[in-house]
Amino acid sequence: MLRARLLVLLAVVGCLVAGAPGTSAAAGPWGRPLPGSPTVTRAFEPPPTPYADGHRGVDLAGAAGTPVLAAGAGVVAFAGLVAGRPVVSVVHPGGLRTTYEPVQPTVAAGQAVARGTPLGLLVPGHAGCPAEACLHWGLRRGEVYLDPLSLLRPPRVRLLPWP
Numbered sequence: 001m002l003r004a005r006l007l008v009l010l011a012v013v014g015c016l017v018a019g020a021p022g023t024s025a026a027a028g029p030w031g032r033p034l035p036g037s038p039t040v041t042r043a044f045e046p047p048p049t050p051y052a053d054g055h056r057g058v059d060l061a062g063a064a065g066t067p068v069l070a071a072g073a074g075v076v077a078f079a080g081l082v083a084g085r086p087v088v089s090v091v092h093p094g095g096l097r098t099t100y101e102p103v104q105p106t107v108a109a110g111q112a113v114a115r116g117t118p119l120g121l122l123v124p125g126h127a128g129c130p131a132e133a134c135l136h137w138g139l140r141r142g143e144v145y146l147d148p149l150s151l152l153r154p155p156r157v158r159l160l161p162w163p
Contacts, residue, residue, distance in 0.1 A: 028152075028154075029072055029073070029115065030071050030072045030115065030151035030152060031069065031071055031072070031115050031116055031152075032060075032069070032071070032152065033060070033068055033069050033070070033071050033098075033100055033135060033137050034060055034062050034066060034068065034069065034122070034135055035066065035067065035069070038060040038061050038062055038135070039060070039061040039131075040058050040059065040060060040061075040149070041059045041060065041061050041129060041130055041131060041134055042055055042058065042059040042128070042134075043055070043058055044056075044057060044058050044145075044146075044147035044148070044149065046145055046147075047145070050143065054145075056138055056140075056145040057099070057136050057137050057138030057139065057145070057148060058136075058137055058147070058148055058149055059126065059128075059129065059134045059135065059136050059137075060134060060135045060137060061129070061130070061131035061133075061134055062122045062131065062132070062133050062134065062135055063122070063131075063132050063133055064121075064122060064123060064124045064132055064133045065121050065122065066121065066122045066133070067118040067119075067120075067121060067122075068088070068100050068103045068118070068119050068120050068121065068122050068135060069115075069116050069117065069118060069119065070090055070098075070113040070114065070115060070116065070117045070118075070119055071090075071098050071115065071137070071148070071151060072090075072092050072096075072098070072115050072151070073092065073093075073112075073113065073114050073115055074090040074091050074092035074093070074096075074098075074112075074113060075090065075091050075110065075111065075112050075113070076088065076089070076090055076107045076108060076109050076110065076111045076112075076113060076119070077089045077090060077091045077097065077109060078109055079105035079107050079108055079109055079119075079120070080105065080109075082101075085101055085102050085125075086101065086102050086103055086104050086105060086120070086123060087099060087100070087101040087102070087103065088100045088101070088103050088105050088107065088119045088120055090113060090119070094141075095141050095142060096139065096140070096141055097139070097140050097141075098137065098138065098139050098148065099136075099137070099138040099139075100119055100120075100135060100136075100137055100138075101126075101135070101136050102122070102123045102124075102125050102126055102133075102135075102136075103119060103120040103121065103122060103123065103135070104120045104121045104123050105119065105120040106118060106119065106120045106121070107119050107120065122135055139151065
């Protein structure tokens, strides 16, 4: 009986690690919004209350004209100017929403996008950016801001004791 449980447990863990047939577990449903491995120039700093100071996303170093990519599959909710800054926002399954700025959009609201679809081009003008240009990448579920880098980390699997 113990051996059968162990075999089932190993099969489940194997499936979690391997992913679906023909896919790479490392690829996952989410990807970086800039090609390569961009440097984080400012980390996520959640505000203590909804309207308090904080940094509601991460800033990634890039170069002007670099394609900005959809981090995951979804539908473009907004592509335009907010307070004079070009912004693209994508709604994803599960109530998640990612935002990208400053990005000169090449997509339109209502357009379906897959992970890695170009959303637009990175433009300079991000205040406090130590590089040629920086992408501010945000994530929220409902009204709660989350660290977008958490999308790129593998999920923690916790196994509970067998009853």
